[in-house]
Amino acid sequence: SQQGEEDPQALSIQEGENATMNCSYKTSINNLQWYRQNSGRGLVHLILIRSNEREKHSGRLRVTLDTSKKSSSLLITASRAADTASYFCAAAGTALIFGKGTTLSVSS
Amino acid sequence: EAGVAQSPRYKIIEKRQSVAFWCNPISGHATLYWYQQILGQGPKLLIQFQNNGVVDDSQLPKDRFSAERLKGVDSTLKIQPAKLEDSAVYLCASSWRDRGETQYFGPGTRLLVL
Incomplete structure (x- = not known):
């Protein structure tokens, strides 16, 4: 079963706008990871946030984690057409379980 | 550093x-x-x-799927016999130690079962 569930399932924005994706999970975790998958490709790791962290930044990415609500969000600032991809959260507890993903489309 | 390699990239077979x-x-x-x-x-x-030992195969359909990792390096995943519902992308990933760490994915093998 999927532990991470992303919301929304699909998101369409213009270049330069910010994109926010949310993830909910069900059980206790050690960390939560976000991955990107371009069409027809494997997954690429974006960022990992540990259970004792609340916020983390990496370039144009900002991730928050609320363990009390079992939720995380990924913010991509100043989106580019190259950000068009599917984004998955993966909750790392006793297993690493992926959600169904959010498909982001950035148009120029 | 070379990434995770997978082959073939595409495969079409009959059930x-x-x-x-x-x-x-x-x-x-x-x-x-x-x-x-x-x-x-x-x-x-x-x-x-x-390494070359199985840690978790709880979701592997063992009646038709098998996998091995001889010498703790390369690995092979086999499906026999294939069913229509096996059509999917099969991704291989690796990490330094355990699943809580960052995983590095290969490009995947896209399987179509007709």
Whole structure:
């Protein structure tokens, strides 16, 4: 079963706008990871946030984690057409379980 | 640093035939994973190896799927016989030690069962 569930399932924005994706999970975790998958490709790791962290930044990415609500969000600032991809959260507890993903489309 | 290699990239077979996928992880990575990703869904773990031992194969359909990692490096995933519902992308990933760490994915093998 999927532990991470992303919301929304699909998101369409213009270049330069910010994109926010949310993830909910069900059980206790050690960390939560976000991955990107371009069409027809494997997954690429974006960022990992540990259970004792609340916020983390990496370039144009900002991730928050609320363990009390079992939720995380990924913010991509100043989106580019190259950000068009599917984004998955993966909750790392006793297993690493992926959600169904959010498909982001950035148009120029 | 070379990434995770997988072959073939695409495979089309008929149901009840057998198929095998190969994966070569990043050098030095102790842990290797096989995932199945059905269209529109996230990857689902099939099996995890730590060196050449199986750590988790709870979601592997053992009546038709098998995997091995000889010498703790390369790995092969086999399906015999294939069913229509096995059509998916099979992803191999590796990490230094365990599943809580960052995983590095190969490009995947896209399987179509007719």
